[in-house]
Amino acid sequence: MLSIAIDTSIYTADAKRRRPAFRALTRLLKSDLASLAVPFFVKREFVTKQQTIIGDAIKAIASAAGTILDNTNNAEMRAYATQVHDHAKQLHASFSPLIESEFDDWITEVNAEEYPISLEQAEAVVDDYFSGAAPFKSLKHRNDIPDSFIWRALMDVVRDSGQVHFVTNDGALFSAAEAIPQITPYRSLDEFLQTKECQAAIRSLWSKTLEENIERAQTHLAAHEGDFVERITDLLPGEMVAKHIYDELLPTHDHEATIYNLNHINSINISFDDGTYSGATSIGLFFTLNVYCTLEYAVEKIEYHMLPQDDKKHLKVEDRNEYYYGIEDHRTLDARGVLTLKLPDSRLGDIALSDNDIENLITNADYSIEVYEIEIE
Secondary structure, eight states: OEEEEEOHHHHHHTTTOOSHHHHHHHHHHHTTSEEEEEEHHHHHHHHHHHHHHHHHHHHHHHHHHHHHHHHOOOHHHHHHHHHHHHHHHHHHHHHHHHHHHHHHHHHHHTTOEEEOOOHHHHHHHHHHHHHTOTTOSSTTOGGGHHHHHHHHHHHHHHHHHSSEEEEOOOHHHHHHHHTOTTEEEESSHHHHHTSHHHHHHHHHTHHHHHHHHHHHHHHHGGGGHHHHHHHHHHHHHHHHTTOEEEOTTSOSTTOEEEEEEEEEEEEEEEOSSSSOEEETTEEEEEEEEEEEEEEEEEEEHHHHHTSOHHHHTTEEEEEOSSSEEEEEEEEEEEEEEEEEEEOOHHHHTOTTOOHHHHHHHHHTOEEEEEEEEEEEO
16 A cells, blocks of 8 residues: 655645546545555644635635725615625634534545654654754754654654655655655655556556446436437437338338438437446437338238228328339337447546546547337337
């Protein structure tokens, strides 16, 4: 298992942890292919930084609402500004715990281990402070105290895990980590993800991730119903025209006919609850449809003349030869089929695939249809 520690600046650069590198790391952690250590000072630095950023933004909202109130007597604008101002004040009074709980929830989600400050860490930081040991840049350099606590927590991770991958763009911490054989430092998460060890872990996730992403894609399908209906409409003539059908209502001796033309589509209904299947990277959606078509077939002249008059009045008849008439017959057909989406497997195996990525894959998939059952209404 890969043991990883991440410095504050890396979290701050992607506070929502939604960029591809963080999404990939999250998948590795949740799959128990990697473990994450979170030093106390890293957590506190990140959380308080976010609290400052968001707190300032909420204050700015309240201030802007106050500016509106100071500059207008318009009732509608004043009502809106008053509401915004009051909500901003209420939120500012309670937002700080929300920031911390959000990060705590993520720590729990990825099974990360927090490293609290221990007495041994504090004593070591004091020794380093007075001696100027790494990551202190000089003797008694107070600004380096937080980095020193992070460094000492990192030493505890080394003690527990043996080998640690440490992601930081802090120069002092990076230089200190370079000097320790058990620590491999990286300037970014992307750099770490490109290592042989990390790539091997990602490849081991491929099959599982592929299956999970197909299941995720299936949950997005219903929102694309209009697009799917349009796809089926476009593909249907090529699939149904020239197709042979069998129905005992047809007045031929073999009860067969050929679809000559697709005149009108009356309805298309797609099932998202039943019959959805996946194979490899394909997803199939079963549908039913009702269409008005022109059928073409040949009927023996003697059989034609024996048909009831009501059955003949809508038929277009052509004399083919001595024995047969060619018939054009306008009929409404019920049919069943499947719309298949072929999604690119190279993307579906991506452990960092987002919901927006999946939406784009569905939109840009290769589409095909098969109509496998047709009967006259």
